[in-house]
Amino acid sequence: MTDAELPVRAATPDDFPKASALLFGLFHRAIDREAQDLDRRVWDADRTLVVADGDEVVAHTFAAARDLTVPGAVIPAAHITGVGVAPTHRRRGLLTRLMRRQLRDLRDAGQESLAVLWASEARIYPRFGYGLASTRLDLTIDNREVRLPEATAVGRLRAGSPADFQPELVKVYDALRPERPGWSSRDESWWAQVLMDTPEGRAGSTERRVVLHEGEGGVDGYALWRSKSSWSATGPNAEVHVSEIAAADPGTYVALWRFLLGIDLARTVTYGFAAVDDPLLYLASDPRQLNTHFSDGLWARLVDLPAALTARRYATGVDVVFEVSDPILPENAGRWRVTGGAGGATCERTTAEADLACDITELGAAYLGGTSLAALAAAGRVRELRPGALNPASTAFGWHRLPTAPEVF
Numbered sequence: 001m002t003d004a005e006l007p008v009r010a011a012t013p014d015d016f017p018k019a020s021a022l023l024f025g026l027f028h029r030a031i032d033r034e035a036q037d038l039d040r041r042v043w044d045a046d047r048t049l050v051v052a053d054g055d056e057v058v059a060h061t062f063a064a065a066r067d068l069t070v071p072g073a074v075i076p077a078a079h080i081t082g083v084g085v086a087p088t089h090r091r092r093g094l095l096t097r098l099m100r101r102q103l104r105d106l107r108d109a110g111q112e113s114l115a116v117l118w119a120s121e122a123r124i125y126p127r128f129g130y131g132l133a134s135t136r137l138d139l140t141i142d143n144r145e146v147r148l149p150e151a152t153a154v155g156r157l158r159a160g161s162p163a164d165f166q167p168e169l170v171k172v173y174d175a176l177r178p179e180r181p182g183w184s185s186r187d188e189s190w191w192a193q194v195l196m197d198t199p200e201g202r203a204g205s206t207e208r209r210v211v212l213h214e215g216e217g218g219v220d221g222y223a224l225w226r227s228k229s230s231w232s233a234t235g236p237n238a239e240v241h242v243s244e245i246a247a248a249d250p251g252t253y254v255a256l257w258r259f260l261l262g263i264d265l266a267r268t269v270t271y272g273f274a275a276v277d278d279p280l281l282y283l284a285s286d287p288r289q290l291n292t293h294f295s296d297g298l299w300a301r302l303v304d305l306p307a308a309l310t311a312r313r314y315a316t317g318v319d320v321v322f323e324v325s326d327p328i329l330p331e332n333a334g335r336w337r338v339t340g341g342a343g344g345a346t347c348e349r350t351t352a353e354a355d356l357a358c359d360i361t362e363l364g365a366a367y368l369g370g371t372s373l374a375a376l377a378a379a380g381r382v383r384e385l386r387p388g389a390l391n392p393a394s395t396a397f398g399w400h401r402l403p404t405a406p407e408v409f
């Protein structure tokens with residue numbers, strides 16, 4: 001059988017070991033049994049597609065069912081992960097067939113109007129209608145160069161392990177999540193993924209640690225971190241790696257960062273998930289010393305255009321007609337009128353003249369309120385057909401805070 005004839009099929013539970021081994025290999029990781037067991041807990045054969053060649057699984061994709069916070073709402077969104085094609089079968093169209101089938105299945109199932117993913121390589125997914133919807137800053141901070149204001153929160157810090165504090169982490173995360181576009185729901189299995197801490201995964205660092213902030217009303221913030229010992233000719237040189245930080249108010253945020261930047265014997269503090277409008281930029285005595293590196297975050301794809309554009313809220317009143325192309329899901333193509341604002345919106349087919357024209361990829365990019373339609377227009381990717389239509393629509397599709405996704409899934 002040639003690759004072109006190898007069928008894409010729904011997975012069965014028996015496919016997991018081979019699919020998992022395929023993915024460990026593709027990501028150049030030695031098989032880690034503990035990590036595999038945790039992966040198995042989130043994996044769902046009913047939401048997975050594979051291609052098999054004889055006994056081998058040679059291609060795989062999984063659409064996890066989770067909620068995602070979007071501007072003004074929390075909606076079900078397919079979280080696409082575990083995408084891979086065996087090196088023996090690459091560049092022969094298997095990914096293309098998997099992606100097309102996955103979008104078709106999601107559309108037909110009708111449960112999710114949006115799909116999101118993290119891309120291993122940023123070039124892969126725009127061709128399938130995924131637009132760059134959230135961005136992030138990777139920080140590498142020399143802790144001697146950055147000063148923060150005195151902590152104003154009245155509270156105390158408690159240190160421990162994730163096992164000691166998991167209920168508190170869940171409580172803080174779930175309290176903040178509905179207001180943070182880009183944050184995904186975590187059931188017990190997804191928390192186990194986030195807190196996964198296998199010896200293989202540590203790569204010479206300590207086990208994962210937690211610092212909690214407890215204010216007058218109870219726990220209101222936490223950070224997850226680990227560290228790596230190092231000594232230089234001039235003395236201590238350890239690194240602190242922060243993987244997540246969540247705080248209910250500015251005072252708590254300062255208190256947590258003062259702790260992280262003040263850990264003895266460390267010189268460098270890294271954090272890969274700062275928002276492009278992260279408060280730390282405005283707290284640091286010298287923001288340049290945060291040593292930021294810009295990167296992409298979530299890529300978003302509208303699966304059901306009218307359902308998705310109705311589900312989110314808009315920063316200001318909006319009344320705009322889009323002419324949309326979507327070669328993969330033609331139901332999304334054509335002319336759509338979006339009307340509404342901060343309280344809700346409708347999106348309906350129309351025969352009215354179009355104001356703006358774009359591909360479905362650009363609506364995915366703009367969906368979380370972090371990529372402006374005006375910026376996309378400046379790049380030639382949104383076209384203004386009615387003069388004056390672009391700027392108000394771009395403002396309405398924005399949001400008061402930039403989306404930021406705290407976790408690579």
Ligand SMILES: CC(=O)SCCNC(=O)CCNC(=O)[C@H](O)C(C)(C)COP(=O)(O)OP(=O)(O)OC[C@H]1O[C@@H](n2cnc3c(N)ncnc32)[C@H](O)[C@@H]1OP(=O)(O)O
Nearest residue numbers: 026081082083084085090091092093094095096117120123
């Ligand atoms: C959401 C996630 O899980 S992200 C993880 C993605 N997986 C990985 O990075 C693991 C390692 N890589 C792989 O498994 C594979 O190379 C994949 C999945 C990225 C691509 O699979 P393939 O079956 O080779 O892709 P396919 O043959 O369908 O290629 C489709 C098009 O995308 C292009 N393309 C595919 N992968 C890449 C890439 N990494 N960089 C640039 N272009 C790419 C191909 O050139 C092709 O373009 P063309 O139609 O103009 O010729």
